[in-house]
Amino acid sequence: MDPLEHILLDVSASPLIDLGAWEQASQLILQSLQKGLMVQRVSLWLYDLGDQSMVCQLLLDGDEFATEALRLQASQFPAYFQALRRERAIVAHDARVDPQTAEFLDYLQNHQIFSMLDLPVRHLGKMIGIICCEHTRSRRDWNDNEVRFAAAMADQVGRALNADRFLCAQSQLEQLNLQLEQRVEQRSQQLADTDELVRRAHQQMEAQARLATLGGIVAGVAHEVNSPLGVALTANTLLEQRLQDFIFGMRERSISASQAMSLLEQMHESSLLVTANLQRAQRLMAQFKETAAHQTRVESAPVAFRQLVVDLLASLTPATRQVPVFPDVYIDPNLTLITAADVWLQILTNLVINSCLHAFSETAHPAISISATLNDQHELQFVYKDNGCGLTAEVRKQIFEPFFTTKPNAGGTGLGMSILKQLVEKKLCGELNLLDGPGFGLQISCLA
Template sequence: MGRLLLVLLLIVFAGKSSAGTVDYVNGSLIIGKHIEIYEDKADTLTLPEIRRVQGFQKSTDEVPNIGLSQSTFWIRFSIRNKSASDMLYLELAHPSIHSCELYEISGDNVRTETYDVTDPFSKRRIKHQNLVFRLALGPDQERSYYLKVKGSNQVILPLLVRDREVFFETAQLGETINGIFCGIIVVMVLYNIFIYFSTRDRSYLFYVLYVLSIGLAQTTLSGYAFKYLWPNAPNFNAVAAIYFSGVAGVSVMYFLKNFLQLKENWPRATIVAPIVVVLYSISTVLNMTGNELLSFRVVDFTGAFGALCCLVISIKLSLANYRPAKLFLLGWSIFLLGLFLLILRNVNVLPYNVYTTYTMQFGSIIEVVLLSIALADKINIFKREREESQAQALRISMENEKIIMEQNVFLEKSVNERTAELRFANEDLNLALTRLKDAQTQLIDSEKMASLGQLTAGIAHEINNPINFVSSNIKPLRRDIDDILEILDSYENIQKVGSIEDLQIKMSEIEQLKEELDLDYIKTELDTLLKGMEDGASRTVEIVKGLKIFSRIDELDLNIVNINEGIESTLIILNYQMGNSIQLVKNLGNLPSIECYAGKLNQVFMNILTNSIYALLKDKQEGKTPTIWVKTWLSDPENISISMRDNGPGMTSEVKAKIFEPFFTTKQVGDGTGLGLSIVFKIIEAHSGTIQVNTEIGQGTEFLITLPVKRKVRPIPDFQ
């Protein structure tokens, strides 16, 4: 029922057609000037409705170029077959158009043939890269046609009518040309990718990507990619040209950047490549979101922008006499020339024929060949530069060898002279070092002798008092002993007396002698003298004991000792220096014995106290009693502390910072060597102890020593 209604409508409105009639005689006939076009923006009109429309526009171009559009266009025309062929072919030679319908009107009959964008290639009745329709038009027959074209991007209508023979000849020519094009592309890709893996030059990688993508873009635009590469992917084929054009545009920009070394030759131009990447990315996103028309506009703009940038960059560097830029400019110019000729053909400035149809392929082939030659030339340039560099390096090496030989003689002489100078200098240094060691030894010996002198003087002074006390008691003791012996002798004479009367007389004489000699006093005096001599002897024993303790100064063995005994022995030695001028305040706590080098610690006490005595005697102040405080205590279970403080003049911060430096002294020349406190510091350090100095000008100085109870000592360095 519906088909019958359609036929009736066609019969009613058949007379409304006013399309021009084109006579086909032979060859390839372009019918663009014989067609009428109507734009159906809403894509709602049917064939009966379009036949009633009066708004068809007569085409004045052989190849109508409508431009970017997503509208539906109706084309009407009539063909009269003036040839002997009984079969004609209508070819829409623009593979970017994927959807169209042809209505053939013959009297009351309407024949429809449809191509849809979603159809795989296998559904095409004629296996051709373009959309082709068979026209069952016998000799001298005339029929009217309506062609409905659905636009999605660039709408160009190259409509050609051919007979069977011409159609197949043209198809064979197209297959041959595109086969040659694809073959050259494949050869260039394989050849240059092999060179890339050999050289690892990134220019080859970008070149391969560019050639591969431009080849795929060209074959997609010509329809051969859909025919041979992805015949079952019509949806991908509809957008493949955009994607491959984007990859080609990006890869050629990065090829340009690496090949022409823009970072070195024109750094500001390196910004172009990222811009092109961003623009092509935008076009891809637009296409994926359904904005096909806007996506094509962005692609066209980006392509024009990138092409212009490549041209400007290559011209600038060519003018700078950069050889790779000249070769790139030549290849790029030929490519742009082919593109320009294609554009002129599409806008009907140039005729539509086999030459103008394949200008893009010809330009691309010449370009990729020239760019490959440019890459090879770049390698040759690098090779020549390397050879020149090697030759230059060889010349420089020979010159250097000559210079080295000349310099060797001079250097040998100079080395001998310097060696002799160094030998003499070394001898002088050794002599100076020997003298320095001798001087140090003498200073240390002097320090030892000073200590020995202090020891000797102190012992002499301390022993002198008890010895004097003993020696002064000897004379009265001898006198008393003589008196007692006299009394004893009188008693011995009693044995010689014969009578009692004589005995009584003798006893009277003895009693009288006792009274004369005062025997009771003698007894008392003897006891006093013996006690005095005993005290003197005891004092001498104590002094000798202290001397024995102090005299361990050169012992190198560890001993368990009481630090208080060492301090006491040191104070005994120094007692004569203090005399009555300096008050001594002792507060020696109950300390555990510690393992240490006892003699070395006695030397520490001696050196510190000697400095205090020197400072107090040198800086006497009226109304101020020179005093030395010595205190010991157990600071914690593992450490003991010793404080030696005086109320002398004190020290400045500058002097305090240097007092432990060897040979630093504030004493007059001849009064000190500057080694005393340096030795003190090293001894305390060897015992793993600490020594702290607290001082203030006018208030005195305190040396606070902390020593471990348990063994932590290290070997004493040889500074004695």
């Protein structure tokens, strides 16, 4: 494999790109560009005021990173900004005489820069800035492979920025949810003497919890589908590059049979990678779609119970992966229930989120197990367990009381387990019991 392709694949596969670690991802991309192109200086610039001003976000000079507040104005460098508006690469073999970059002559001379390679950075289809590569001490003639490599690395910037903005939006949503929960807690204290008002507040929170579950599904879609789509995009870029090399070689008759076969094999591998990741994204979308459909379906209907549980757990991956914990499901695939799927989705969501938030702070190997069977009386025996810190005797007495929480200062409202108990008893006409033993265990019994 070409060394530049190897570097590009390493960057694309790095978890920093999709985890919202913007600063670390930016540093990784600049370091990889510097290494692949063997240049002294690489920098990342983003538009500040429309397309009239750019600000340097990060500069790598040798081994040192700098975050100086450098700014370029279109009024000072009109030819350069005019070239940027074409949204194409600026390939300046001799930057001091190239009409697109000659305006920077003083800057180029001060830093002994002879050649520049600037690539557009795009986010959601719009150009938002550039990656600038600067070669010092001598003139540099950039070849097509280097330009394609730098362009593909610039695409990784847009991908990292997308993950960062998603994480910021998720953080803002969590903050809003925290503020909402705090307001509900304050309000509930005021309504403690009036049973009717407390009952209404409880019903309102139950409805909000259902909406929060659907919101979690949407967040899961964006987060989980982003990774396979990113890998597929990178693989497709490589496929296009190899195809261009093959076409050029055939047109110029400069390619041997062995070289042609090597290119075809690389194209085949890239095609398989694209297909596999798109199929993975398709499977995830199907799971999320089915879970969302169940969430909005309130009447009882035949449900493949194991698939219902598996689909819900897929939508909760952003929460379980942070622990990390990967729930084990012990349910017969042939078990079909006539039940309200939306009720079970809310029950499972409350249980899993409760474990993730409260159970595993001191657990080396977190685990959750979910099982369901039918007894001889055709009753469903649903059992949920985790191996977390468990419940004290005092907590076991109060766990199902409205507004009881062990973490009042960490966003807990104390309604999750209370809502769960009401769903089991009023919606499923069932019985709920805590299990003895280490960790947290709970059994739900109801007619199937």
